[in-house]
Amino acid sequence: MSVSKNIPKVEQVWTRLLKEIENNNTNSKRFAIGYNVNIDVVLPAVDFFNKYIEFNNLDISTLEAKDCKEITTIEELISVFKYHFKDGRAAERFVTDSTLYKKLTTFFIENIDHEFLLGGNAGLMANLLCENGTPVLLAGIKGPILEKLIHQKVEFPKCKFLEEETKKENQQKLEKWYLENGIEFGENSDQIHLILEYKEGSSFGGLTAGRTNRFIISNDYFNAKMKTMKLFNSQLTSYQPTDIVVTGVHLGDGLEKQDRLQLVDQFADNIKALDPEIPLHFEFASIANFEFLKKIVNRVLPLIDSLGINEQELSSIAISLDKYSSEEIEAIRNPSPPIKLVSQVIYDLFSKFENTKLSRIHFHCLGYHMVGQKPEIWEDSYNAVAAGSLQASIQASGFTIKNAIQMENFATEKLEFNERSWKLDQVNWNNDGIIRDFDMQNIKFFWAPVAPCKIPIKTVGLGDAISITGFMNSNMKKKKL
Incomplete structure (x- = not known):
């Protein structure tokens, strides 16, 4: 795709995004993430x-x-x-x-x-954080294959018998310990x-x-029933995370109706038991059953501080709001949907849960990333959208920051700038740079373009990588009462 003279070249976008995040310090953070790893x-x-x-x-x-x-x-x-x-x-x-x-x-x-x-959403996010030097406690049980794949610094819930679990004399004690934490022994296989x-x-x-x-x-009933919730919660006090991320409830989509609806209640009760002073991010995922999705929206979203979604998930949430036409729903599902429409849905979601904890929503699609947030709760998110955008290009293409920036024209034989993202005439921007922001009454939006990869080498886990990178680079000012 040719780039018009009024549109920044890909290398200009990349350089500006890099500059935005180079001084951001996330070294003091310590994450706890649950609940699905596979x-x-x-x-x-x-x-x-x-x-x-x-x-x-x-x-x-x-x-x-x-x-x-x-x-x-x-x-x-x-x-x-x-x-x-x-x-x-x-x-x-x-x-x-x-x-x-x-x-x-x-x-x-x-x-x-x-x-x-x-x-698994939780497993992929945990690995990425550890690769970047951030400590992580991950809800999960290591099977023989997982142990070879997970980053060695990812911590799992600990049992005092864990190092000796292969010894026959401790087998009964170990089985009892798992059962006390809601896990039937033998379910911890990959x-x-x-x-x-x-x-x-x-x-x-x-x-x-x-x-x-x-x-x-x-056909993962172990993760679908979120068997590690109780075990994970029991270890948070001693681990003392600065941030908590929860995900995986979407796997309950395949359970019987009564079981999946009950799972949402269990998931919500589990969130209520977490320390309300610790920033809590919820990563959404694809859900087919509308009743299940609507219950998650109504029961879970009021209890979280931050939400991560893509265009497919936002379109489903928009349907649950029952105020958008079928044409608007289809427009949201586009790889690079209209910014004005996306921001309106996010704003309406904030309005629906106005008197709740929900104060940050991170939206990502092929062409751009956008964070809508309450400015009295969160610090400006220029670096969050910049970091998420960079992570999308790096992970999809297989490049690193170092070798991509050294390539002439930012590896234009494999990457192209999405010109559609620059058709921004329906938004009243506060600035006209590569990273932009605008206001919609009491919500502030931050926006950054993405340099999409023409031939992505990896699509799995891309949304998880984007969301956790953005959340890691976001900082809360204070908790909403």
Whole structure:
């Protein structure tokens, strides 16, 4: 894409973002993160489905691209995948049939080249923080594969028998300790999620992908039921974190109705038990069941200080507000949605929860990042949106800050500046720099562009990396009463 003379070149954007964060000091922070960590297996989606279809002699010619809330059959899986594939939308679904999921995982192990990677919103955020030198306590239990993938400095809830758990004389004590913390012994094995990635322009079932993205499936009841909540909370007082991040409740999407609604109440009660003086961030994720989503919005959002969302998640939340047209909802789902519309939804969300703790919302999409916040609660977030934007480009492209900045024209053969992000005429900006801000009554917004990667090498965990980087670079002035 050519860049007009009135639009900054990519290297100018990169340099300005770097300058914004170079003096920001986050070394004094200490995070506690819960509750989902698992093993991801990244697979080429089209190759996986084509081989599986051929191997099982399936006829998919009549299968429509159709979304559904949960997956019980291979036909439903293919239909849901096609539905999100055609528009290149990120999505995650629970396969409720354990026999089907085992059949899928067995097939990929035997027929598809693969590697195990660290997964789970909480696990990915914990690893990134530790890579940047920030101490982390992670809610989770290490299985044999996870132990090889997680950063060695990530701390897990400790048991005094943990170092001796392989000794037979301590086995009974260890089992009792887990049971006391709500975990049945033996459930702490590695949970495997399948990450089905595809590239823009790839074809499947007569459809062409509109964007590079991924489709995630799992049968992870351990994380879905958030078994580590009690164990995690019991160790926070001694760990003394400066910041807490919670996520993973979206995995309850695959549970039975009564169980998933009860899970939201348990999750909310768990949040209430946390120290209200510690800044609390909640990372949202893709949810298919609208009743489940709406309950999360109404029960959880009033209890948190900070929220992380992307365009798909914001569109779902906008539907729950019941005041936007179908055309506006579709516009929010765009890779780079209208800034005016996004900021209005964020403002309406603040208005809905006006007398609650919610005071910061971090929105990220392909073209830009934006933080809306209450200025009396949070310090200015120029560095937060800058850091999140840089993290998006670095992680998607595989570059580091050092080697990317040294490349002529900021590696323009692989990166391009998203010109659509600069069509900003509907917003009354306070400044006209590369990083900008504007006000909407009592809410202040901070905005930064992203240099999108034409051929991203990794899409999994990108939103988690962006949100935790932005939150790590955000600082609270005081707690709202």
